Amino acid sequence: MMRAYDLLLRLYPASFRAQYGEEMRAVWARRGRDASGPLAMAALWIATLSEVLFNAAAVHGDILRQDLRYTARTLARSPGFALTAMLVLALGVGANTAAFSVTDFVLIRPLPFPQPDRLVKLWEKLPGYPQMELSPANYVDWKHMSKSFDGMGAFYDTSVNLVGQGDPERIEGTSITADLFPLLGVQPAMGRLFTAAEDREGAPGTLLLSYQLWQAVFGGDAGVIGRRVNLDNEPFVVIGVMPRDFHFPSRNAELWTPMRFHEHAEGFLDRGNNILEVVARLKPGVSLPQAAAEMGVVAAQLERQFPKENERTSASISLLREEMSQQSRLLLMALSGAAMCVLLIACANLANLLMARGLARQRELAVRTAMGAGRERLVRQLVTESLVLALAGGALGVLVAFAAVPLLARLVPASLPIAQSPAIDLRVLIFAGLISGLTGIGFGVFPALRACRQSDLSALREGARAGGGRNERLRSVLVVAEVTASVVLLVSAGLLVRALWRVAATDPGFRAGGVLTLRTALPMPKYEQAAGRAGFYARVLSAVRALPGVSSAAYISFLPMVMHGGIWPVAVDGRPPEVQRSGSHTASLRFVTPGFFATMGIPLERGRDTGESDTADTPFAAVVGESFVRRYWPHEDPLGRHFTMAFHDRMVVGVVGDIRVRGLERTSEPQVYLPYRQMQDGMLDFYAPKDLVIRSATAAGTLAPAVRQIVRSADSEQPVSDVRTMADIVDQETASRSAQVRVLGAFAAIAFLLAGVGIHGLLSFAVSRRRQEIGVRIALGAQSGEIVKMIVRQGALLAGAGVVPGILLAYAAGRAMEGILAGVQPGDALTFASAVGLCVLMTVLGSLVPALRAVRIDPISAIRSE
Amino acid sequence: MRDTLPQPDAFLPLPPATFHILLAVAEEDRHGYAIIQDVAARTNGELKLSAGTLYRSIQRMLEQGLIVETQDRPAPELDDERRRYYRIAPLGAAVARAEARRLTQLVRMARNRGFVEGRA
Numbered sequence: 001m002m003r004a005y006d007l008l009l010r011l012y013p014a015s016f017r018a019q020y021g022e023e024m025r026a027v028w029a030r031r032g033r034d035a036s037g038p039l040a041m042a043a044l045w046i047a048t049l050s051e052v053l054f055n056a057a058a059v060h061g062d063i064l065r066q067d068l069r070y071t072a073r074t075l076a077r078s079p080g081f082a083l084t085a086m087l088v089l090a091l092g093v094g095a096n097t098a099a100f101s102v103t104d105f106v107l108i109r110p111l112p113f114p115q116p117d118r119l120v121k122l123w124e125k126l127p128g129y130p131q132m133e134l135s136p137a138n139y140v141d142w143k144h145m146s147k148s149f150d151g152m153g154a155f156y157d158t159s160v161n162l163v164g165q166g167d168p169e170r171i172e173g174t175s176i177t178a179d180l181f182p183l184l185g186v187q188p189a190m191g192r193l194f195t196a197a198e199d200r201e202g203a204p205g206t207l208l209l210s211y212q213l214w215q216a217v218f219g220g221d222a223g224v225i226g227r228r229v230n231l232d233n234e235p236f237v238v239i240g241v242m243p244r245d246f247h248f249p250s251r252n253a254e255l256w257t258p259m260r261f262h263e264h265a266e267g268f269l270d271r272g273n274n275i276l277e278v279v280a281r282l283k284p285g286v287s288l289p290q291a292a293a294e295m296g297v298v299a300a301q302l303e304r305q306f307p308k309e310n311e312r313t314s315a316s317i318s319l320l321r322e323e324m325s326q327q328s329r330l331l332l333m334a335l336s337g338a339a340m341c342v343l344l345i346a347c348a349n350l351a352n353l354l355m356a357r358g359l360a361r362q363r364e365l366a367v368r369t370a371m372g373a374g375r376e377r378l379v380r381q382l383v384t385e386s387l388v389l390a391l392a393g394g395a396l397g398v399l400v401a402f403a404a405v406p407l408l409a410r411l412v413p414a415s416l417p418i419a420q421s422p423a424i425d426l427r428v429l430i431f432a433g434l435i436s437g438l439t440g441i442g443f444g445v446f447p448a449l450r451a452c453r454q455s456d457l458s459a460l461r462e463g464a465r466a467g468g469g470r471n472e473r474l475r476s477v478l479v480v481a482e483v484t485a486s487v488v489l490l491v492s493a494g495l496l497v498r499a500l501w502r503v504a505a506t507d508p509g510f511r512a513g514g515v516l517t518l519r520t521a522l523p524m525p526k527y528e529q530a531a532g533r534a535g536f537y538a539r540v541l542s543a544v545r546a547l548p549g550v551s552s553a554a555y556i557s558f559l560p561m562v563m564h565g566g567i568w569p570v571a572v573d574g575r576p577p578e579v580q581r582s583g584s585h586t587a588s589l590r591f592v593t594p595g596f597f598a599t600m601g602i603p604l605e606r607g608r609d610t611g612e613s614d615t616a617d618t619p620f621a622a623v624v625g626e627s628f629v630r631r632y633w634p635h636e637d638p639l640g641r642h643f644t645m646a647f648h649d650r651m652v653v654g655v656v657g658d659i660r661v662r663g664l665e666r667t668s669e670p671q672v673y674l675p676y677r678q679m680q681d682g683m684l685d686f687y688a689p690k691d692l693v694i695r696s697a698t699a700a701g702t703l704a705p706a707v708r709q710i711v712r713s714a715d716s717e718q719p720v721s722d723v724r725t726m727a728d729i730v731d732q733e734t735a736s737r738s739a740q741v742r743v744l745g746a747f748a749a750i751a752f753l754l755a756g757v758g759i760h761g762l763l764s765f766a767v768s769r770r771r772q773e774i775g776v777r778i779a780l781g782a783q784s785g786e787i788v789k790m791i792v793r794q795g796a797l798l799a800g801a802g803v804v805p806g807i808l809l810a811y812a813a814g815r816a817m818e819g820i821l822a823g824v825q826p827g828d829a830l831t832f833a834s835a836v837g838l839c840v841l842m843t844v845l846g847s848l849v850p851a852l853r854a855v856r857i858d859p860i861s862a863i864r865s866e
Numbered sequence: 867m868r869d870t871l872p873q874p875d876a877f878l879p880l881p882p883a884t885f886h887i888l889l890a891v892a893e894e895d896r897h898g899y900a901i902i903q904d905v906a907a908r909t910n911g912e913l914k915l916s917a918g919t920l921y922r923s924i925q926r927m928l929e930q931g932l933i934v935e936t937q938d939r940p941a942p943e944l945d946d947e948r949r950r951y952y953r954i955a956p957l958g959a960a961v962a963r964a965e966a967r968r969l970t971q972l973v974r975m976a977r978n979r980g981f982v983e984g985r986a
Binding site for chain 2 (some may be wrong): 012016019020024025026027028030031047048051052054055056058059063066
């Protein structure tokens with residue numbers, strides 16, 4: 001009986017128990033004796049149980065209130081300490097919360113679909129192309145032959161001219177099979193999804209809107225279902241609106257239309273027409289490797305059946321969740337690692353601060369012990385204090401994160417079906433609370449225990465100097481750890497800066513400055529005839545060229561760096577025009593109007609530009625890039641040579657410099673440019689020139705409205721989209737890199753600052769502790785220089801001890817990041833030297849003030865003060 | 867410890883347990899169980915303080931300076947060395963008076979509205 005009551009008493013704080021436990025037991029024993037009979041006993045137990053639960057909680061609450069009041073008073077008495085500690089934590093927590101919000105959003109959080117871990121993407125796998133879109137014919141066969149999936153759906157990106165809702169607009173959309181959305185497990189916010197009948201050839205056009213498009217273009221009109229609109233001059237009926245947070249396949253998609261396959265069309269039957277992206281849902285119980293194995297068998301079967309078209313075509317399968325580049329992943333992991341470094345440094349700094357404070361407060365703690373406060377109460381008080389600091393710092397940190405997250409949005413890859421920017425939601429707040437709390441407890445309890453261990457009466461007698469040695473060693477270790485972490489951060493940030501510089505310095509092959517671009521995507525049945533398009537181009541180009549400041553203008557199928565694809569096999573004369581579907585015999589195909597090279601500043605090395613005289617009635621001409629020549633005619637005159645590409649024999653009439661079609665960081669296929677008048681009607685419509693490039697001395701802001709006006713007068717229904725400068729497009733290439741460098745640079749700067757503060761704090765403390773000794777030295781004739789040297793040497797030792805492991809760890813970090821270093825060596829000497837140099841500078845600066853303070857010690861008062 | 871002595875009014879209204887404990891230790895020094903018995907006797911057994919409520923109140927009242935722990939012990943044959951004895955402090959007496967005044971005023975107001983039977 002008594003034992004059970006003792007157990008209950010354990011719910012009270014130890015200090016309370018020590019004070020009143022005995023008496024409470026005595027009281028309870030009497031009550032027990034008074035209770036006669038099992039019924040009374042049961043009643044007593046029930047009453048006791050509820051009483052103890054309530055009162056124990058209340059006593060804890062009383063203590064907490066008391067501690068909080070006490071904390072508020074002590075912190076208010078040392079605002080400098082409180083502020084520093086909170087800021088240090090705010091930086092640590094802020095950095096991690098921001099990094100976590102993005103990393104969690106991109107890498108960890110499940111996709112916003114039911115059972116997202118069952119969703120996979122399927123690809124054709126060709127030599128040199130591990131993930132190639134599927135041809136419609138292969139898709140249909142894969143779908144029918146495989147058994148691993150509950151469903152399989154396909155889509156491809158389109159963009160359409162939306163006419164009939166205010167100004168004509170160019171909208172990014174996705175053409176999907178009707179089974180795609182049910183397979184994802186999504187429901188529309190309004191209306192319904194596509195039916196199988198609406199996805200058949202010849203079915204009337206139906207349309208699903210994204211929530212964003214519904215808001216922006218249709219004003220959120222609740223009666224939008226059933227509305228008729230024109231997409232590329234074809235009538236469509238709106239049948240539904242998707243939910244606000246639904247994005248598929250990426251956040252760019254604003255509307256969806258059924259694919260309405262043409263099962264007998266040429267494009268459908270051609271197994272080399274790789275245009276479809278395919279998503280499937282694994283059947284319950286089927287693992288990813290099992291499905292991969294089955295698809296391998298299916299692909300092999302099809303290769304036997306179509307040996308020519310499906311030559312060396314196998315299948316690859318990956319989780320939809322992992323649909324992002326290795327680079328995005330690495331950038332984010334580097335970011336998280338850096339944030340953890342910052343937190344580590346912040347924690348070391350906080351522990352250091354708290355320990356220094358613990359030492360300074362030894363007298364106070366000793367007095368409280370002498371007055372009867374138990375060790376448990378003191379620890380509790382100190383922990384409350386550090387928790388208050390941690391939570392206040394954490395709250396500030398969340399504010400920091402709120403400010404930082406939009407800057408990190410660029411690190412969210414566009415390839416995932418998620419929103420542009422992560423939100424700071426409950427999950428992120430819980431994370432912030434957890435790390436603040438853990439930091440507060442972890443780095444509060446430890447110094448508290450140390451402080452209490454020493455807060456016996458000896459502290460009262462000996463004064464504030466007691467127990468200095470061991471503490472100082474421990475604090476030195478913390479400072480060394482801070483230096484180590486800041487070296488790692490400085491080097492990592494340095495390597496990434498070098499990588500950014502290297503990428504930014506890459507010659508794109510064209511001169512981006514002074515070029516304005518915009519897109520007028522001509523809708524297809526309307527501009528099916530080359531002659532119709534030629535008229536449009538002529539009207540627009542001649543008017544644009546006449547604008548003041550414009551030196552040249554031209555049209556091309558797709559801008560470099562914006563469109564990476566458009567890759568075709570090439571066959572050179574003499575050899576049979578086999579479809580060689582390996583990477584070594586492909587080139588990127590573009591149709592251009594004359595003047596493209598001059599406008600883009602691409603040097604014409606030999607021969608001539610395409611001309612207005614290259615028409616359907618003259619031999620088919622081509623201008624090729626230098627690497628195309630190097631590949632096929634390395635030591636010969638390429639002019640007049642023939643090759644076959646895109647269904648036709650073409651003759652080289654000119655050679656131009658190579659450009660970076662696939663962006664600054666990837667290798668591009670050689671380029672082939674064809675005259676726009678030699679596009680055959682009804683073929684390659686996709687390649688009809690749509691991007692206008694204008695070289696001009698006029699600012700883009702003034703030029704763009706004039707060009708819009710010109711397009712409107714050439715065709716009033718033609719939308720203009722993607723108005724931007726070529727320089728912006730090139731900058732976009734390094735946007736996620738520079739976002740990451742900015743963040744990492746900020747982290748490194750914070751780390752650097754904190755480590756400097758750490759060194760400064762430790763040395764200041766050491767100087768005040770050694771006041772007497774220094775006083776004696778000065779009294780004995782030590783020169784100022786010697787004193788300064790002594791202090792700075794101590795700082796240098798700390799820095800040195802931190803730099804050496806820092807360099808090793810930084811090298812390891814560099815190796816881990818090699819994939820995003822764009823060829824910069826992980827052991828880049830300049831970066832390491834600069835980081836070490838900065839650390840030396842930091843040490844000197846951090847020790848200077850304490851050193852000067854040491855020099856100014858007045859020997860007489862220092863010696864007398866003891 | 868405190869910068870200024872607190873005003874008795876600052877403690878009002880007093881929790882009933884606190885008031886009863888003040889009353890119990892007002893006439894003589896009592897230990898915990900004696901307080902419980904005294905309160906029970908004065909309220910005809912209606913208010914039986916639990917050990918937790920009692921000692922929690924005592925702890926708080928000690929901190930607030932309403933009562934003090936006394937070192938005077940009763941005759942050894944009556945004493946149990948585990949027991950602590952409490953005595954009302956001057957501040958405690960002042961607070962009890964203030965609370966009594968407050969309650970009296972309340973009762974007077976209630977009587978004026980006819981809520982109290984009998985005479986003053």
